[in-house]
Amino acid sequence: MSKIIEPHRIEIPLGIMFHTVNCYLFPGKELTLVDCGLQSEGNWNILQTEIKKHGFDVKEIDQLIITHEHPDHIGLLHEILDASLCKVKAPEIIKRWFSDPDEMTELERTFTIKMLSSLGFPKDELAASLKFLQSSKPFKKIKDLARFEYFKEGDYLEIGHSKWEALNTPGHCPSQFVFLQAEQRRLISGDMLLPIAPMPIVVENPNDEGEPIQALKQLLASFERLRLYEIGTVYPGHGEIFSDANAMIDKQLTRMKMRKEECFEAIKSGMNTPYQVNRQMYPYQTMPPDFSGMHMVMGYIDLLRTEGRIIVQKDDKGQLFVGVK
Numbered sequence: 295m296s297k298i299i300e301p302h303r304i305e306i307p308l309g310i311m312f313h314t315v316n317c318y319l320f321p322g323k324e325l326t327l328v329d330c331g332l333q334s335e336g337n338w339n340i341l342q343t344e345i346k347k348h349g350f351d352v353k354e355i356d357q358l359i360i361t362h363e364h365p366d367h368i369g370l371l372h373e374i375l376d377a378s379l380c381k382v383k384a385p386e387i388i389k390r391w392f393s394d395p396d397e398m399t400e401l402e403r404t405f406t407i408k409m410l411s412s413l414g415f416p417k418d419e420l421a422a423s424l425k426f427l428q429s430s431k432p433f434k435k436i437k438d439l440a441r442f443e444y445f446k447e448g449d450y451l452e453i454g455h456s457k458w459e460a461l462n463t464p465g466h467c468p469s470q471f472v473f474l475q476a477e478q479r480r481l482i483s484g485d486m487l488l489p490i491a492p493m494p495i496v497v498e499n500p501n502d503e504g505e506p507i508q509a510l511k512q513l514l515a516s517f518e519r520l521r522l523y524e525i526g527t528v529y530p531g532h533g534e535i536f537s538d539a540n541a542m543i544d545k546q547l548t549r550m551k552m553r554k555e556e557c558f559e560a561i562k563s564g565m566n567t568p569y570q571v572n573r574q575m576y577p578y579q580t581m582p583p584d585f586s587g588m589h590m591v592m593g594y595i596d597l598l599r600t601e602g603r604i605i606v607q608k609d610d611k612g613q614l615f616v617g618v619k
């Protein structure tokens with residue numbers, strides 16, 4: 295068995311929803327950082343200070359590994375590229391987020407607005423959502439793409455004296471990658487498996503233009519895939535490092551099963567659009583900017599439809615309506 299190197303967990307503050315995001319610093323033949331937090335001047339200072347506390351310097355980073363393209367995981371990429379000579383290893387399927395970030399952001403926004411308007415959002419909330427989505431500035435284009443290397447499903451990456459297998463586990467997003475050290479039963483999980491509630495975000499299906507992915511179904515399939523490895527230690531993208539991945543998966547499945555039944559009850563009681571179901575299930579959420587409940591509702595609707603318990607219909611304006619069978 296290769297030597298087990300424990301990474302240093304570095305927490306970077308976030309504004310909304312989660313409190314912090316994790317970066318992992320792995321000493322080894324190559325000094326490795328996995329993910330790099332949300333961009334801000336304050337966060338850049340925190341990252342540098344934390345790396346120093348562990349006896350290293352940002353300029354010594356040899357490789358920066360990316361789990362997925364969300365802003366809380368790639369935010370300080372430009373700063374790290376400027377401060378070091380590191381190479382960046384990222385999933386091949388997110389290549390365009392680095393070369394054409396403006397275009398990718400615009401495509402995602404357009405789809406999200408189209409999707410939200412099909413769910414029964416009132417006009418004023420739709421306008422507020424659009425304003426919110428347009429207020430987030432896109433990631434800056436990368437100047438030196440020659441420093442990037444891309445990996446795909448089944449490739450191995452050397453992190454802290456061990457080889458880790460890259461697995462594409464969609465659910466949180468289609469491009470979510472995790473890194474598995476099967477022999478040591480360790481997993482760097484990104485946002486695939488967290489010690490807090492999962493967030494299967496509905497985006498455009500990369501294989502079916504204009505259609506949403508069934509994110510929760512993908513998440514459940516990825517849970518089942520990971521379960522087979524009986525993982526002992528998980529390094530998640532948010533929250534503390536935890537042990538026994540399968541116990542965490544079971545806990546989350548139990549909760550989701552309960553919430554799915556609540557979704558069914560809401561529909562049975564007469565809520566007939568995904569938006570109405572969401573207001574009933576997540577009344578405490580302020581939407582926008584917090585769409586997390588909406589994504590869960592869409593996932594539960596997909597599951598209930600597959601189980602044959604509800605019907606989902608689209609009218610000629612593209613509005614979705616739900617009802618019990």
Ligand SMILES: [Zn+2]
Nearest residue numbers: 364366485531
């Ligand atoms: Zn995240």
